[in-house]
Amino acid sequence: MxxxxxxxxxxxxxxxxxxxxxxxxxxxxxxxxxxxVSGDQAVVxxxxxxxxxxxxxxxxLSPDSGRGWPxxxxxxxxxxxxxxxxxxxxxxxVLDGGLPLGSQSVPAVLMEWIDGPTLLQAAHRAATDxxxxxxxxxxxxxxxxxxxxxxxxVVHGDLAADNLIVRVSGELxxxxxxxxxxxxxxxxxxxEPTMVHRFRGRRASGAQQDAFATLVLYVSLMLLAEMxxxxxxxxxxxxxxxxxxxxxxxxxxxxxxxxVFTDVRRRVDDEARRLVDLLRQACLxxxxxxxxxxxxxxxxxxxxxxxxATWSEPGxxxxxxxxxxxxSTWDLSRVIDRIASQEDGFVQTVRKPxxxxxxxxxxxxxxRARLREAIARGDDAEVLRSAVRxxxxxxxxxxxxxxxxxxxxxxxxxxADAARQQRDELVLQIAAEAELRxxxxxxxxxxLIRQSRERLDVRDRLQVALxxxxxxxxxxxxxxxxxxxxxxxxRESLQQVLRALEWPNMQRALETDNDLIILEAFDEELFGxxxxxxxxxxxxxxxATARLAWIRDVRAGLKQRNVIELARLFATxxxxxxxxxxxxxxxxAERMIQQQAALDGLETAIRTGNDGEILTSLHExxxxxxxxxxxxxxxxxxxxxxRASLVERILDAARxxxxxxxxxxxxxxxxxxxxxxxDPSFHDxxxxxxxxxxxxxxxxxxxxxxxxxxxxxxLIAQTAWPDVAGAVPLLTSAERLRVEDARDRRKRxx
Numbered sequence: 191m192x193x194x195x196x197x198x199x200x201x202x203x204x205x206x207x208x209x210x211x212x213x214x215x216x217x218x219x220x221x222x223x224x225x226x227v228s229g230d231q232a233v234v235x236x237x238x239x240x241x242x243x244x245x246x247x248x249x250x251l252s253p254d255s256g257r258g259w260p261x262x263x264x265x266x267x268x269x270x271x272x273x274x275x276x277x278x279x280x281x282x283x284v285l286d287g288g289l290p291l292g293s294q295s296v297p298a299v300l301m302e303w304i305d306g307p308t309l310l311q312a313a314h315r316a317a318t319d320x321x322x323x324x325x326x327x328x329x330x331x332x333x334x335x336x337x338x339x340x341x342x343x344v345v346h347g348d349l350a351a352d353n354l355i356v357r358v359s360g361e362l363x364x365x366x367x368x369x370x371x372x373x374x375x376x377x378x379x380x381x382e383p384t385m386v387h388r389f390r391g392r393r394a395s396g397a398q399q400d401a402f403a404t405l406v407l408y409v410s411l412m413l414l415a416e417m418x419x420x421x422x423x424x425x426x427x428x429x430x431x432x433x434x435x436x437x438x439x440x441x442x443x444x445x446x447x448x449x450v451f452t453d454v455r456r457r458v459d460d461e462a463r464r465l466v467d468l469l470r471q472a473c474l475x476x477x478x479x480x481x482x483x484x485x486x487x488x489x490x491x492x493x494x495x496x497x498x499a500t501w502s503e504p505g506x507x508x509x510x511x512x513x514x515x516x517x518s519t520w521d522l523s524r525v526i527d528r529i530a531s532q533e534d535g536f537v538q539t540v541r542k543p544x545x546x547x548x549x550x551x552x553x554x555x556x557x558r559a560r561l562r563e564a565i566a567r568g569d570d571a572e573v574l575r576s577a578v579r580x581x582x583x584x585x586x587x588x589x590x591x592x593x594x595x596x597x598x599x600x601x602x603x604x605x606a607d608a609a610r611q612q613r614d615e616l617v618l619q620i621a622a623e624a625e626l627r628x629x630x631x632x633x634x635x636x637x638l639i640r641q642s643r644e645r646l647d648v649r650d651r652l653q654v655a656l657x658x659x660x661x662x663x664x665x666x667x668x669x670x671x672x673x674x675x676x677x678x679x680x681r682e683s684l685q686q687v688l689r690a691l692e693w694p695n696m697q698r699a700l701e702t703d704n705d706l707i708i709l710e711a712f713d714e715e716l717f718g719x720x721x722x723x724x725x726x727x728x729x730x731x732x733x734a735t736a737r738l739a740w741i742r743d744v745r746a747g748l749k750q751r752n753v754i755e756l757a758r759l760f761a762t763x764x765x766x767x768x769x770x771x772x773x774x775x776x777x778x779a780e781r782m783i784q785q786q787a788a789l790d791g792l793e794t795a796i797r798t799g800n801d802g803e804i805l806t807s808l809h810e811x812x813x814x815x816x817x818x819x820x821x822x823x824x825x826x827x828x829x830x831x832x833r834a835s836l837v838e839r840i841l842d843a844a845r846x847x848x849x850x851x852x853x854x855x856x857x858x859x860x861x862x863x864x865x866x867x868x869d870p871s872f873h874d875x876x877x878x879x880x881x882x883x884x885x886x887x888x889x890x891x892x893x894x895x896x897x898x899x900x901x902x903x904x905l906i907a908q909t910a911w912p913d914v915a916g917a918v919p920l921l922t923s924a925e926r927l928r929v930e931d932a933r934d935r936r937k938r939x940x
Contacts, residue, residue: 214239216247231255231368231381236303244303246279249296255368255381256297260284262377263299266370274342274372277335277364279304304363307428309407310351313435314428317414317421325415329408331362333488336404340481343373345396349403350384351435371396385626386426386434390443390619394477401481402472408487409469410436413454416462424450427579437469440571443619444604445470449571554583565592570600598629605635614642614649692717700727705734705770736764741771748779753786785816840881851888890917898928906932 216224217236225236232255235247250256263284285298307315309328316324332354339346346353347369355363369381376396382388387403394402413436414421426433441448455466465487472483557579564572573596580586601624608616621639624631631639655663692713699711712731717723723731740763747756756779760768768776788811795803894917897909910918910929918929 214245214247231366237300244305245281246301246303248299248301258377259297259299259368262368262370265375266367269375270344270372271342274338274344277338277362278367279363279365304355304357304365306356306358306363308352309354309356309362310426310430310433310435311428312356313351313411313414314421314425317418320418322415322418325411325418327360328356328362329411329415331356331360332404332408332411335362335364336400336408336484337488339400340397343397345369345371346400347371347396348381348383348387349400349407350387351407351433352431353384354407369396384432385623386432386437386439386442388439389477389480390473390616390622394480398477398480401484402477405469405472405480405484405487406437406442407435408484409465410434412465413458413462416458417454420454420457423453426575430578431581433578438571438575439623440574440604442469442473443623444608444616445473447604447607554580558583558586561586561589561593565589565596568596568599570596573597573600594627594629597627598624598631601629602632602635605631605638609638609642614646617642618646696723696727700730705737708734709738733764733766737767737770740764740767744771744779745775748775751782753782757783757786781814784814788814788816849884849888851885886915887917887920890915891920894918894921894929895925898925903932903935907936 214237217238219225227234227236232248232250235249237245237247239245250259263282266278267282267284279301282299282301285300306312309332312328313325316328335354338344346364346367348366349364353364353366355365357363369377371377383399383403387406389399389402410425420436424438425436426438436454437448437450441450445451451466451470455463458466468483468487472480475483557576561573561576561580564576573593577586577589577593601620604620605617605624608614608620617639621631621635651663696711696717699708702708708731717727717731740759744756744759746752747759760779760783771779788807792804792807792811795807890913894906894910897906900906906929911933918926921929
């Protein structure tokens with residue numbers, strides 16, 4: 191069933207969850223207005239139910255943005271597994287048919303109100319308190335959320351520091367689910383991710399965008415855990431809409447010129463620096479590589495369990511987001527009043543008199559001063575930070591023209607710098623951000639943007655043609671002159687075209703797996719560059735070259751009967767080299783090498799004087815059929831064999847059950863005379879000291895048993911005690927009891 195059919199079924203079903211018939215009323219602020227938090231696509235009003243439970247009422251900012259809510263949130267309710275719903279607000283209910291407002295119908299969603307700070311606020315408070323354990327716990331919770339989404343193939347679409355709320359238990363909850371998608375389902379309209387967490391690369395899928403946002407948040411939390419004081423110098427205020435924990439959108443767009451990247455990398459340790467480098471790599475990489483970079487960041491940095499740190503510390507209260515004025519196409523007050531006057535249980539809102547608001551606090555005045563100073567010196571980065579912090583300050587709006595002027599100059603400078611570095615994608619990314627901020631561009635900047643777009647278009651056409659192996663398009667590009675716009679890269683582009691035309695021949699050669707054919711098909715001029723062919727092909731060509739050279743040297747060694755050279759060649763043989771020889775050549779070479787190695791090992795063992803090694807080497811010589819022609823070696827072997835025979839007889843007596851101590855008593859003195867006490871055959875379980883002890887124990891046991899045969903208590907006790915050799919424990923249980931009884935009787939008599 192396709193997506194369109196699923197959507198129609200969702201709209202037509204009769205079991206869409208409806209708002210529970212509880213009495214609801216909105217909570218009011220100091221001015222008697224509903225407490226409302228504004229986002230990019232919707233406003234959220236905090237409501238209280240008649241049973242005391244808090245609920246979040248979500249209303250779209252425009253009819254278009256909320257048109258698909260009933261079907262979308264119905265799909266979330268029906269299709270997502272419970273394991274994923276743990277990361278979302280609970281009790282999501284869609285107001286079936288919408289909320290009637292005159293001739294209009296306002297879509298509405300009612301869900302759990304999460305009692306906790308946003309991730310941005312939580313990170314700010316933990317960094318301010320220097321609480322590294324909480325910061326690591328937040329990073330761990332973020333990793334759990336990301337891995338759960340990946341496991342169930344769920345895409346949030348707008349993971350950001352203020353779209354993640356921290357429960358009292360320390361778990362994260364993802365809100366703003368308008369762009370939520372999963373395998374087999376995607377909403378009709380998906381809004382752009384928050385700017386500071388948006389990947390600036392081209393062709394980023396939803397999953398890749400989520401991975402980039404997760405990486406930015408995860409690295410920021412881990413860096414603050416190492417250096418909490420970084421929060422004082424970087425990032426946005428905890429109440430900033432779409433704010434950054436540590437890295438701003440400009441820092442992520444151009445890490446090379448970012449003061450944050452430079453400052454952080456200089457201050458943190460090696461492990462944290464590795465995370466910074468991974469984030470920098472992600473900023474400069476293609477979108478397809480970002481999930482792998484995120485996995486490397488997770489795998490390389492084990493975290494302590496996030497359950498070890500909780501948010502509700504004694505004496506602390508979680509901060510709520512500061513309400514932001516809603517800019518909606520609806521009359522929000524009328525919507526709230528309409529909800530409060532519903533006949534099915536809602537009550538009328540009671541408004542309080544509007545109090546006199548206090549004067550602006552000193553921090554606002556200080557921020558205004560910083561904004562003026564930044565405008566005066568043309569510091570576009572500081573101007574942007576101050577402007578974000580003062581987004582709700584009406585006085586700061588007076589500087590709007592100056593702010594836009596400084597920001598426009600900064601963007602134009604960044605575009606020029608990126609163009610000089612021939613970073614066309616970065617030029618377009620900066621231009622897109624400038625367009626989102628409605629900043630004017632100079633004629634020179636527009637020309638640079640246009641040139642970058644043309645170059646990227648030609649590169650895209652070239653890459654598509656190469657990827658599709660479209661020879662006609664490649665030929666058209668080669669003769670049309672379009673490649674000229676690539677400037678210094680024109681020669682390389684032509685080389686790519688030629689390589690594409692020759693590539694089928696190279697592929698056929700690789701399929702034969704014949705080293706000679708592969709080397710004949712490989713054109714060094716076309717394919718010799720470091721990135722001209724895939725790494726696997728380059729390795730295969732190098733392997734073919736090494737194999738042919740190795741086979742040539744082996745055959746020369748066989749012809750000269752140079753065993754030393756053959757041994758060296760086989761020790762350094764390239765993979766599969768030996769298999770390229772004929773069976774007769776391989777067997778002959780291996781036999782010569784084995785025989786020479788066996789003779790060398792025997793000579794070495796004789797020089798060391800180790801009988802065990804000599805015997806082992808002699809067996810190897812016999813196995814491989816090597817001939818011993820040295821008379822000195824034969825004379826040395828005779829003495830070794832005699833000593834080995836004596837040692838073997840001793841070991842057989844020691845390992846007999848019971849131990850043949852009489853035989854040991856005869857053999858040990860002979861072995862001692864020959865100096866075999868330290869022979870390696872006498873190891874831990876059959877040590878020389880143990881053998882001598884067993885001889886003593888055997889003699890003592892025989893004396894005790896002769897005394898037991900007399901049944902004389904005095905003789906038995908005198909023979910068994912003192913038990914110097916430890917023979918008594920080796921007796922049978924009955925014998926031990928008789929010895930103990932004799933000793934006790936002797937003690938009583940004395």
